[in-house]
Amino acid sequence: MTVVGATRSAELMARAEGLFPGGVNSPVRAFRAVGGTPRVIERGAGPRVWDADGNDLVDYVGSWGAAILGHAHPAVVAAISEAAALGASFGMPTPGELELGEAIRAAVPSIERLRFVSSGTEAVMSAVRLARAATGRPRIVKMAGAYHGHADALLVRAGSSATGLPASAGVTQGTARDTLVVPYNDLAALESVLLAHRGGVAAILVEPVAANMGVVPPRPGYLAGLRRLADRFGALLVFDEVITGFRVARGGAQERYAVRPDLTVLGKIIGGGMPVAAYGGRRELMELVAPLGPVYQAGTLSGNPVGMAAGIATIAELTPPVYARLEEYGQRLEAGVLDAAAEAKARVRVARVASLLTVFFEDDARFGRFFAAMLHAGVHLPPSPYEAWFISAAHRDEELRQTLAAARSAFAVAGGDG
Numbered sequence: 163m164t165v166v167g168a169t170r171s172a173e174l175m176a177r178a179e180g181l182f183p184g185g186v187n188s189p190v191r192a193f194r195a196v197g198g199t200p201r202v203i204e205r206g207a208g209p210r211v212w213d214a215d216g217n218d219l220v221d222y223v224g225s226w227g228a229a230i231l232g233h234a235h236p237a238v239v240a241a242i243s244e245a246a247a248l249g250a251s252f253g254m255p256t257p258g259e260l261e262l263g264e265a266i267r268a269a270v271p272s273i274e275r276l277r278f279v280s281s282g283t284e285a286v287m288s289a290v291r292l293a294r295a296a297t298g299r300p301r302i303v304k305m306a307g308a309y310h311g312h313a314d315a316l317l318v319r320a321g322s323s324a325t326g327l328p329a330s331a332g333v334t335q336g337t338a339r340d341t342l343v344v345p346y347n348d349l350a351a352l353e354s355v356l357l358a359h360r361g362g363v364a365a366i367l368v369e370p371v372a373a374n375m376g377v378v379p380p381r382p383g384y385l386a387g388l389r390r391l392a393d394r395f396g397a398l399l400v401f402d403e404v405i406t407g408f409r410v411a412r413g414g415a416q417e418r419y420a421v422r423p424d425l426t427v428l429g430k431i432i433g434g435g436m437p438v439a440a441y442g443g444r445r446e447l448m449e450l451v452a453p454l455g456p457v458y459q460a461g462t463l464s465g466n467p468v469g470m471a472a473g474i475a476t477i478a479e480l481t482p483p484v485y486a487r488l489e490e491y492g493q494r495l496e497a498g499v500l501d502a503a504a505e506a507k508a509r510v511r512v513a514r515v516a517s518l519l520t521v522f523f524e525d526d527a528r529f530g531r532f533f534a535a536m537l538h539a540g541v542h543l544p545p546s547p548y549e550a551w552f553i554s555a556a557h558r559d560e561e562l563r564q565t566l567a568a569a570r571s572a573f574a575v576a577g578g579d580g
């Protein structure tokens with residue numbers, strides 16, 4: 163493996179900048195957090211991707227978590243091809259919806275009924291609407307720093323006394339006001355907000371393992387505490403398992419930590435790389451959704467057969483030995499990264515839950531240098547200091563060796579004590 167430059171990537175990105183805002187179709191891809199030019203990816207296989215200059219990169223972006231089997235897994239490719247040959251979308255019920263829906267319900271028992279949609283954003287937005295309808299209350303609580311997609315109500319940051327302020331231009335004060343923001347892992351802060359807004363909070367929305375502020379595991383008792391507070395104040399507990407679902411365990415974080423939410427949002431892995439997401443939960447709640455109930459929600463491409471086939475094939479591969487392997491790779495990567503950092507006297511912390519890992523640096527500039535050095539050595543990390551590295555079941559000894567060799571020199575480049 164020799165990584166040469168990124169000439170063709172740079173040319174393609176220059177063209178893309180004349181077409182898409184920032185040259186990209188989702189902002190984090192633009193490398194603003196790390197500097198430099200994104201690699202344009204032409205293909206992937208297993209744990210690796212190839213950029214437009216032919217560089218072979220060990221991939222920890224993994225489509226931001228969707229690619230848990232690695233790229234172009236043969237069973238998933240076959241399922242997609244077979245389904246596509248029969249027609250990509252009918253806008254009518256198909257057998258695949260049933261098969262994937264039943265497999266999800268079997269894995270995540272709190273989901274008694276569900277609805278497929280096409281993105282995590284759409285799923286969270288719909289779950290929030292449902293929670294408001296079910297409780298007749300306007301407000302929701304989210305955790306500071308958590309990302310739940312780009313629906314207006316979720317693009318909100320903390321203002322004084324937890325009241326929300328728009329975190330994006332175009333979000334109205336009125337919308338932001340109904341979103342309350344408290345720190346993750348802080349039950350006391352949540353309790354005081356629920357007391358202050360007694361009778362007004364429809365839902366407590368949380369990523370059970372925070373994975374969009376770097377990986378932050380829940381403190382012992384935190385998720386059970388959320389369950390108790392939700393019950394005490396009559397709010398619904400909504401787990402956003404778009405990242406953790408089928409990753410931290412087959413049944414997601416709710417299985418791993420044994421806490422049952424009222425509603426669950428899934429995405430990423432359940433589509434095996436295709437645009438599929440879902441929200442679901444207790445039957446009486448989901449029966450409020452149209453056409454049975456008054457909560458309107460619809461989608462032309464929802465449950466489309468190609469996405470369903472990719473999801474079915476993906477989760478069929480997620481057996482206990484696969485989870486054991488993901489955990490083992492995660493452990494070895496964590497230990498190896500810590501050793502490499504110690505050798506280079508780089509002060510970092512590593513947080514990991516299963517196959518999600520973040521290396522926290524003292525400052526973003528150091529992460530930027532580390533990122534660039536890793537990329538130069540053929541390791542493609544998520545281009546932001548506050549994202550998880552996504553390990554796939556296709557990552558093996560060879561990828562681990564290459565990653566750790568790269569990390570040893572990248573930590574030195576990133577700067578130790580200086």
Ligand code: PLP
Nearest residue numbers: 281282283309310311402404405
């Ligand atoms: N929720 C979480 C926890 C996410 O990480 C994301 C996306 O990364 C979303 C929701 C939004 O999903 P999508 O990008 O499919 O709209």
